[in-house]
Amino acid sequence: MVLRPFTGGDLAAMSQALLDPEVRRLTGSVHDETAEFASSTPEKDELLRDWYTTRNDQRTADLAVTIEPAARAWVRRC
Secondary structure, X not given: OEEEEOOHHHHXXXXXXXXXXXXXXXXXXXXXXXXXXXXXXXXXXXXXXHHHHOHHHOOOOOEEEEOOHHHHHHHHHO
């Protein structure tokens, strides 16, 4: 596993993860639990992309946890 800064290429994975209400609650991604967030729109994707690609400019440690390709093959075998 590797910790690395977010990139624009993480949009698809983060969009998928944020469909889970528990992920949204625990990350503080959505402050209004009654807000509709299930469907993806170009506007939502652009906001998400902007947010994640500017994390490196912030004074926080927002990092992506990734599994390297060789490790993915090992995980699939287990």
